[in-house]
Every structure is written in structure tokens, then in C-alpha cells.
Amino acid sequence: xxxxxxxxxxxxxxxxxxxxxxxxxxxxxxxxxxxxxxxxxxxxxxxxxxxxxxxxxxxxxxxxxxxxxxxxxxxxxxxxxxxxxxxxxxxxxxxxxxxxxxxxxxxxxxxxxxxxxxxxxxxxxxxxxxxxxxxxxxxxxxxxxxxxxxxxxxxxxxxxxx
Amino acid sequence: xxxxxxxxxxxxxxxxxxxxxxxxxxxxxxxxxxxxxxxxxxxxxxxxxxxxxxxxxxxxxxxxxxxxxxxxxxxxxxxxxxxxxxxxxxxxxxxxxxxxxxxxxxxxxxxxxxxxxxxxxxxxxxxxxxxxxxxxxxxxxxxxxxxxxxxxxxxxxxxxxxxxxxxxxxxxxxxxxxxxxxxxxxxxxxxxxxxxxxxxxxxxxxxxxxxxxxxxxxxxxxxxxxxxxxxxxxxxxxxxxxxxxxxxxxxxxxxxxxxxxxxxxxxxxxxxxxxx
Numbered sequence: 001x002x003x004x005x006x007x008x009x010x011x012x013x014x015x016x017x018x019x020x021x022x023x024x025x026x027x028x029x030x031x032x033x034x035x036x037x038x039x040x041x042x043x044x045x046x047x048x049x050x051x052x053x054x055x056x057x058x059x060x061x062x063x064x065x066x067x068x069x070x071x072x073x074x075x076x077x078x079x080x081x082x083x084x085x086x087x088x089x090x091x092x093x094x095x096x097x098x099x100x101x102x103x104x105x106x107x108x109x110x111x112x113x114x115x116x117x118x119x120x121x122x123x124x125x126x127x128x129x130x131x132x133x134x135x136x137x138x139x140x141x142x143x144x145x146x147x148x149x150x151x152x153x154x155x156x157x158x159x160x161x162x
Numbered sequence: 163x164x165x166x167x168x169x170x171x172x173x174x175x176x177x178x179x180x181x182x183x184x185x186x187x188x189x190x191x192x193x194x195x196x197x198x199x200x201x202x203x204x205x206x207x208x209x210x211x212x213x214x215x216x217x218x219x220x221x222x223x224x225x226x227x228x229x230x231x232x233x234x235x236x237x238x239x240x241x242x243x244x245x246x247x248x249x250x251x252x253x254x255x256x257x258x259x260x261x262x263x264x265x266x267x268x269x270x271x272x273x274x275x276x277x278x279x280x281x282x283x284x285x286x287x288x289x290x291x292x293x294x295x296x297x298x299x300x301x302x303x304x305x306x307x308x309x310x311x312x313x314x315x316x317x318x319x320x321x322x323x324x325x326x327x328x329x330x331x332x333x334x335x336x337x338x339x340x341x342x343x344x345x346x347x348x349x350x351x352x353x354x355x356x357x358x359x360x361x362x363x364x365x366x367x368x369x370x371x372x373x374x375x376x377x378x379x380x381x382x383x384x385x386x387x388x389x390x391x392x393x394x395x396x397x398x399x400x401x402x403x404x405x406x407x408x409x410x411x412x413x414x415x416x417x418x419x420x421x422x423x424x425x426x427x428x429x430x431x432x433x434x435x436x437x438x
Contacts, residue, residue, distance in 0.1 A: 023166070024165075024211075025165065025166035025201065027198065027202070046202045046203075047199045047202060048267055048270075057269075061265070061266045062269050063195075063267065065198075065202065066194045066202075066267075067194060067270075068191070068211070071169060071213050074216070117265075135349075136264025136265060136266045
């Protein structure tokens with residue numbers, strides 16, 4: 001039987017063409033973390049529940065752990081590592097830092113990716129809208145209050161309000 | 163351990179059906195929200211997968227000439243939840259789509275994958291029964307469709323035959339009126355403990371389907387007749403009693419069977435109140 005452990009794989013990742021290897025069964029999360037050493041996306045539950053692996057696929061937040069890498073060859077993929085100069089992400093990172101919206105930090109990359117998608121489509125999210133947008137991202141430290149406040153604060157600063 | 167030996171990405175439904183026919187071990191892959199999670203947990207170890215994500219004819223929502231709304235099997239929950247055409251009685255399907263899992267998973271999961279999975283706690287099955295939807299299935303030899311209530315057969319079991327794929331969900335033309343989907347869950351995004359889907363036309367015709375109270379969506383023509391028009395309190399009580407009698411819920415981590423029997427009629431009364 002032919003080994004399928006290390007098939008060649010080309011991805012459009014963070015605005016670059018990336019060559020790597022992956023088995024057919026490897027998820028995008030496995031490829032990102034274990035092959036490409038891009039470790040912002042975290043492996044929490046590996047079941048699509050915790051949200052720690054949330055990345056952007058074709059501009060929408062999706063689960064890297066539920067995406068087979070070889071099924072993503074036509075997609076435009078973005079992880080936190082590729083968004084260093086993204087204005088929305090920087091505003092969120094700054095608000096999380098200033099508002100103490102993280103403790104252990106494990107959920108933070110996924111929270112930022114989900115929050116970025118929200119703020120891009122809704123410049124003035126209400127508390128309830130933030131709660132809904134982040135309902136697929138679990139945090140076991142903060143109790144969520146400071147995360148919600150930070151997302152709304154980032155949205156406020158992106159609107160140019162003090 | 164079995165190893166995934168192939169991942170095919172056909173661009174036509176026919177090619178996908180041919181690939182599945184050539185390899186009895188191959189499984190169709192839709193949005194991945196359930197199948198890949200099961201692979202990660204080693205519950206399923208398919209030898210080959212046929213990805214349906216590149217098949218244009220399976221995507222999108224369109225209204226056919228006679229008013230039927232056709233939702234392609236690969237339409238994501240987020241698209242269905244945002245579709246303005248799903249109004250009046252068909253809003254029941256839009257409301258159900260918007261309560262599946264969470265915003266991120268709704269960007270992945272598809273209506274075809276969901277109905278083919280047929281877990282009793284899912285949101286679409288009762289909504290599709292209440293909407294009087296039909297499930298379209300395509301094989302290499304043709305296309306057929308069944309009403310949603312005929313399609314869902316048992317726990318995780320549908321009327322799909324080997325060689326068939328769900329190709330679309332067909333909704334009858336929206337009728338002026340209301341469609342609501344009420345879901346009771348432990349936390350937002352969980353599977354339903356109990357859910358109630360209801361459509362009521364402006365002429366008073368009612369269809370009700372209940373999720374989480376049996377292996378398939380619970381519905382009954384007699385109950386629909388009782389609830390249509392302007393039912394008295396006693397008639398509503400009789401309809402609720404009938405549905406509780408027909409219910410076959412289980413005890414599980416989300417709630418006991420007795421609890422489900424207790425909350426279901428209360429949810430139905432609440433949904434009825436909101437639909438009038």
C-alpha cells in the first residue's frame with residue numbers, strides 16, 4: 001500500500017504560496033502547528049467546540065481542526081501570524097492587553113479571529129452581539145466579561161471615538 | 163489502523179456519484195463539521211473521502227418558477243440563516259439555521275450534511291418537517307424526493323439508499339404567515355434538549371414538529387388539525403397531551419425523558435402564542 005503520510009501540499013497561506021507535506025487525514029490545524037510551526041491556532045478539543053483553532057478561510061472564521069488540509073488547496077487562508085499589520089486585529093490586541101482580557105492566553109488567538117470577523121461586519125456591536133459572535137469560543141479563565149468589553153472598546157477605537 | 167488513502171474533489175455531482183460508486187469504502191464529505199470531528203475522535207476512519215465542496219450545482223438558494231425554494235445540499239448554515247427569501251412560514255427554516263452551533267461552525271456546516279446525519283438533537287429536521295420540506299436525493303440512475311417526515315427514519319438513519327446523495331432541500335413556496343423555531347439547550351450552540359418548530363399560515367393552517375423527543379422529528383396530522391384555526395384552550399391541551407403520548411424521548415446527559423415530556427408542551431404553548 002502506498003504511503004500517504006507525506007503527500008506534497010501547496011497552500012495559499014497568509015498571502016504567500018506555501019509548500020509542505022501532509023497526509024490526507026491531516027487537518028489544517030495539524031499542518032499549521034506541526035509542519036509549519038505556526039502555533040497561534042491552538043489545539044483544544046479537536047472537535048470544533050472550543051474555538052481555539054479558529055482561523056480565517058476565504059475571509060470567514062472557520063475551524064482549522066475541522067478542515068482537512070488537502071481540501072483547502074483552493075482557499076485563501078489567514079492565521080494570526082499573517083495579520084500583524086491588520087488594523088482591526090491590532091486594535092483588538094491592544095484592547096485585550098489594556099483591558100486584561102486574557103489570563104492564560106490559550107483561547108486568545110481564536111477569540112481574536114472570531115472578534116475580528118465580527119468587528120469587520122459590525123462596527124458597533126452590542127454586548128449581546130459580541131456574546132453571540134464569541135459563543136463558539138470557550139475561555140476558562142476570564143469569565144468573558146473583560147473579553148466582551150475589550151471587543152467593544154476595540155470597535156469604538158476603530159470608529160475613531162476616544 | 164485504517165488510513166485515509168484518498169481525498170477526491172470532483173466538480174460535478176455526477177463525478178462525485180461515480181467516485182462513490184467505484185469505491186464502496188469512500189464517504190462523502192460536506193462541510194466537515196461532524197465528519198472531521200468524528201475522524202479526529204477516531205469514531206469514523208473512512209478509507210477515502212469525496213469532498214462535495216467544489217460542486218457548484220450543490221450550492222446556493224434559489225426560487226424555482228412555481229415558487230419552490232431550492233436549497234442546495236452544500237449551502238452553509240450561515241447562508242441559510244441570512245437568506246431574506248426565507249420569510250413568512252419559511253422563516254422557521256431560517257430561524258433553525260441561525261441557532262445551529264455557533265457563528266464559526268455555521269460558516270462550515272451544510273444543510274445536506276446535517277439532514278444526512280439525522281441526529282435527533284439537530285435543528286434542521288423538525289424545522290423541515292414543520293415547513294413541509296422535501297429532501298431531494300440523486301444517484302447515478304436518477305433523482306427522487308421524499309417528504310422530510312418520510313426521509314428521517316430512525317436514530318442516525320435516513321431513507322438514503324446506497325449510491326444516493328442528498329442533493330437539495332426543497333421548500334414549498336412561502337405562505338403568508340409565521341414560522342418559528344424554539345430551542346431549549348443547556349448553552350447556546352449545544353444540541354437541543356427539546357425544540358419546537360411551527361408554521362402558521364395567515365389562514366390558520368398549522369404544522370408543528372418537535373425535536374429531541376424521539377428518534378425522528380415528532381409530528382402528527384391530527385395534532386396539526388387540532389391546532390389549526392382558532393383552537394380553544396381545551397383543544398390546545400388535547401393537542402399537547404397527544405404529542406406527549408406520542409413522544410419517545412431518552413434519558414441522556416442533556417436531560418431526562420421525564421423532563422423532556424414536561425417541558426415540550428410548555429414550549430409548544432409558548433411557540434403557539436408567538437405565532438398568532
